[in-house]
Amino acid sequence: DTGVSQNPRHKITKRGQNVTFRCDPISEHNRLYWYRQTLGQGPEFLTYFQNEAQLEKSRLLSDRFSAERPKGSFSTLEIQRTEQGDSAMYLCASGPASRETQYFGPGTRLLVL
């Protein structure tokens, strides 16, 4: 399967714990995005990488959130000191350099107790 992959698919954690999610984009895509989706809403943009450079961050990305994309390949999204409001589906997408289209992974569903 050459699509976008995300791990883990599900994560249950206690409030205050740190969590880290991984995204492996489609190999030839240099653009990578993170979104968050809550029930009944469309995905909301969190951050964007072009190769290894993080070029844009949403206001939704508080200082408890950090994302990296070392060497322009896979990406990680870390949430520190999780809160119950962080419970959501975290989606990763990748896209080719020449087009606006984005291809999504299956998401990581986070539940903060």
Added chain:
Amino acid sequence: QKEVEQDPGPLSVPEGAIVSLNCTYSNSAFQYFMWYRQYSRKGPELLMYTYSSGNKEDGRFTAQVDKSSKYISLFIRDSQPSDSATYLCAVPNQAGTALIFGKGTTLSVSS
């Protein structure tokens, strides 16, 4: 006013019906328009991508853009139970760095 508005439904139709899903957008500078399909507990899947006004057809799916009224539509012909999903419209922001999504319309096709 939100940048992309979409009626969340739910929309229920019998198998074989023609389905019309719609979105409105506020910024006339938007140039690209996309429809995604999302099955329950899955990631969104790109369904259609259009650039200009007019129609684009792909099998049973037709995407229509009316830039003068800032209205985008997705038509599904001969709907099937497997079409039951949430349909999301999306536009890239002007910088091309993010997609702005509607809330999604939940469609249920009964056999």
